[in-house]
Amino acid sequence: MRKPYMRIPYTDVLASPTITPRTATTILGAVAALQEFFKASSAAGSSPSTVVLSGAGISVASGLADYRGPKGTYRVNKTYRPIYYNEFIQNHEARKRYWARSFLGWSTLLKAKPNASHYAVKHLGDLGLVQSVITQNVDSFHSKAHPRLPTLELHGYLRSCVCTSCHKELPRDLFQHELARLNPAWAAFLQEILAAGALDTENPDERRVRGLRTNPDGDVDLPDAPYTTFRYPACPRCLAAPPVVADGSLAKVEVDADGAWKATSTAGILKPAVTMFGENIRPSVKAAAEQAIENAQSLLVLGTSLATYSAWRLAKRAKDRGIPIAVVNIGGIRGEDALFADIDPLQEGSQGVRVELSTDELLPALVERFRLPSSIKAAHEDHDHTAEQHGASVFKDMMS
Secondary structure: OOOOOOOOOOOOOOOOOOOEOOOOOOHHHHHHHHHHHHHHHHHOOOOOOEEEEEOHHHHHHHOOOOOOOOOOHHHHOOOOOOOEHHHHHHOHHHHHHHHHHHHHHHHHHHOOOOOHHHHHHHHHHHOOOEEEEEEOOOOOHHHHHOOOOOEEEOOEEEEEEEEOOOOOEEEHHHHHHHHHHHOHHHHHHHHHHHHOOOOOOOOHHHHHHOOOEEOOOOOEEOOOOOHHHOOOEOOHHHHHOOOEOOOOOEOOOOEOOOOEEOOOOOOOOEEEEEOOEOOOOOHHHHHHHHHHHHHOOEEEEEOOOOOOHHHHHHHHHHHHHOOOEEEEOOOOOOOHHHHHOOOOOOOOOOOEEEEOOOHHHHHHHHHHHHHOHHHHHHHOOOOOOOOOOOOOOOOOOOOO
16 A cells, blocks of 8 residues: 655645734835844844745746745645655656656746846845845746855755766756657647747636646646656666666666666656655755854745745744844745744834735835945945846746
């Protein structure tokens, strides 16, 4: 009997937040509160001291669905569940289904660009207010928007695949080319739906009319699609030089006449370079995230409910250290009461901030406020920073 899958945490609606300070219910009030938050953290040292922890909500304005927001997948699609790591590793048919859906969704990512929230984080770094970013997102938006501001991708990234045997990475665009070569009928179908504009809308009702549904783990769902016909390539490195297994023998990596991975193989499986549900975060990444929190004087949480333990534990560690925490998220968050329980209700933002506003509206307004000479001087007198102008555009994305 197959072992039941892990329970997905916090799929129900989380408790509504208590806004703090009480004046932070509007953009102007929230900007004032976050100014006080940054002033307090900047006063603790002469270098940027705030770490940003971001989640899927920061990309909603770009067209990417989140999981637990007002229109998140767990709210509107009660039957949805992501693919699990063990399921992907152990089940050839599950991999066919996963890669077929990801193949159809990948073209959207190629058109993707960061939005105003990501560029606002960049500008906060330019102004000397943010020292680094830890993101749960796998879309690479942060590193695209602010390549000079250090970004730690807690859950990996979509831009590459990685072999589960030799751990060598392969660029996702090259992998996409191989998928198209191995699956000409699927490739033709992709061209048809692109020409029909089925992937040009983020409206789920319109996509359902056209037989499509996009999930936030990055794929396009086609009801009753013949996923079993889909083929995917083997790791080219393992195919050329099969790895040695525990008993000292060589693993078996076999492909068909076209180069598609065969189920008789014992190695050479490529997976997206993301941390799948039920998979452990790489130890080096986990250690780096923990160290970033240890070095921070404050934590700014953006667009996440902190439902995943990997994110919650970082916020919990910041709380245990006694550093101020500011949360900008629409909807409740995990452990809301614990994070803000001991804050003076009359404080104006220096001890912590809880705001329920969209990041794409609030963060640019905050940047503009800090760009005023008096605000920059008050927040960070020992630094002279300039901010490079960037444009931001609406984004459509997939999460494979």
